[in-house]
Amino acid sequence: MDFSGISPLLNLLPQSQRIISWSLKMYVVESKGGAIVCMLLALLFLGTWPAVMTLLERRGRLPQHTYLDYSITNLLAAVIIALTFGEIGKGTPTAPNFFTQLSQDNWPSVLFAMAGGVVLSVGNLSTQYSWALVGLSVTEVISSSLTVVIGTTMNYFLDDKINRADILFPGVGCFLIAVCLGSFVHTSNAADNKEKLKSLSTEGTGFSTSKETLTNDVRESDVENGSSSADKARAGTAGFLIELENRRSIKVFGKSTIIGLAITFFAGICFSLFSPAFNLATNDQWHTLKEGVPHLSVYTAFFYFSVSCFVIGIVLNIIFLYHPILNLPKSSLKAYLSDWNGRGWAFLAGFLCGFGNGLQFMGGEAAGYAAADSVQALPLVSTFWGILIFGEYRRSSRKTYILLVSMLFMFVVAVGVLMASSGHRK
Numbered sequence: 001m002d003f004s005g006i007s008p009l010l011n012l013l014p015q016s017q018r019i020i021s022w023s024l025k026m027y028v029v030e031s032k033g034g035a036i037v038c039m040l041l042a043l044l045f046l047g048t049w050p051a052v053m054t055l056l057e058r059r060g061r062l063p064q065h066t067y068l069d070y071s072i073t074n075l076l077a078a079v080i081i082a083l084t085f086g087e088i089g090k091g092t093p094t095a096p097n098f099f100t101q102l103s104q105d106n107w108p109s110v111l112f113a114m115a116g117g118v119v120l121s122v123g124n125l126s127t128q129y130s131w132a133l134v135g136l137s138v139t140e141v142i143s144s145s146l147t148v149v150i151g152t153t154m155n156y157f158l159d160d161k162i163n164r165a166d167i168l169f170p171g172v173g174c175f176l177i178a179v180c181l182g183s184f185v186h187t188s189n190a191a192d193n194k195e196k197l198k199s200l201s202t203e204g205t206g207f208s209t210s211k212e213t214l215t216n217d218v219r220e221s222d223v224e225n226g227s228s229s230a231d232k233a234r235a236g237t238a239g240f241l242i243e244l245e246n247r248r249s250i251k252v253f254g255k256s257t258i259i260g261l262a263i264t265f266f267a268g269i270c271f272s273l274f275s276p277a278f279n280l281a282t283n284d285q286w287h288t289l290k291e292g293v294p295h296l297s298v299y300t301a302f303f304y305f306s307v308s309c310f311v312i313g314i315v316l317n318i319i320f321l322y323h324p325i326l327n328l329p330k331s332s333l334k335a336y337l338s339d340w341n342g343r344g345w346a347f348l349a350g351f352l353c354g355f356g357n358g359l360q361f362m363g364g365e366a367a368g369y370a371a372a373d374s375v376q377a378l379p380l381v382s383t384f385w386g387i388l389i390f391g392e393y394r395r396s397s398r399k400t401y402i403l404l405v406s407m408l409f410m411f412v413v414a415v416g417v418l419m420a421s422s423g424h425r426k
């Protein structure tokens with residue numbers, strides 16, 4: 001394809017109005033405005049795919065099956081980006097195209113990209129369990145906040161401080177406050193649910209949060225007009241909580257809240273490392289490449305990043321098929337291949353995550369990866385889906401609602417402040 005006739009026309013536009021550069025080298029985001037568009041789209045995609053995965057788990061599909069499907073299309077999204085954006089235009093010695101870079105001696109940067117993919121895959125794998133144990137909204141808030149607090153600080157120094165520190169770090173502080181509020185929301189909501197479930201225990205028999213006891217209670221009592229159907233149980237009621245427990249694949253009754261929070265914090269630490277690793281892969285701040293070897297493009301780095309993410313996800317989930325955790329039932333490759341229930345939704349989740357990550361990195365290369373971490377405000381989107389689709393926090397206490405609103409408010413402030421700190425890479 002020859003886009004040489006387009007470049008002179010773009011050069012007539014002011015720099016501030018150029019969102020995408022169709023230069024002779026490749027399809028590149030250059031302006032601050034274009035970077036923000038990428039970040040906003042990434043925010044939508046990255047906030048939606050967890051809701052899709054949660055939907056499948058609540059319908060009873062094993063998370064191992066869902067994650068294996070997700071991994072396939074997540075990698076496919078990176079391949080599509082590399083073969084389109086990475087191949088448009090003619091490569092130059094300093095900015096080669098995707099296929100050219102595959103044969104170059106750039107392994108130090110490749111290893112950084114792949115390391116980023118490893119920690120992201122482990123983090124994503126962890127969150128599919130914490131979504132069930134802690135809830136979609138709180139999991140995303142805590143993990144994303146830790147990502148910003150740790151990862152954004154690292155990216156600020158790796159990017160040679162192109163973001164405004166007087167704006168950036170107050171935003172980081174807002175995310176840190178949101179971590180604390182998220183923990184309080186989960187604790188308060190867990191207490192609310194326990195109170196709801198107490199209403200089902202017969203007088204004088206005591207109360208247990210075990211799956212067996214609660215299942216017997218709902219069968220013996222006349223819940224919601226004498227029916228134990230999930231369709232008739234209203235969101236937020238004890239009947240709804242029990243029907244959800246009986247239907248979902250990851251059983252949460254009787255599980256310690258500490259386990260869920262521990263998994264969530266572990267995922268947040270993993271997420272905080274993948275963006276700095278990708279930053280090092282594309283900008284070589286530590287000067288690991290040989291002299292004359294060009295830096296990896298965003299598209300090439302993202303390809304290697306996604307390959308390692310795919311390999312780790314496939315290997316770990318195949319292991320979990322035969323050696324499951326959290327008392328999940330055993331499965332097999334044969335059972336996975338024959339499980340088409342919800343496979344299309346899992347494929348969609350992989351595409352959303354893959355394109356979301358790609359857009360985040362494209363925006364980060366232009367405006368700085370510290371500012372691009374503003375997409376970690378994705379819990380705003382996830383919370384919307386959690387309340388709309390899953391009925392999270394319905395019929396909760398006033399305390400829980402106050403904490404929830406405070407948590408989301410801090411996120412609104414934080415994402416605005418982080419975007420305002422955007423710089424421009426020279």
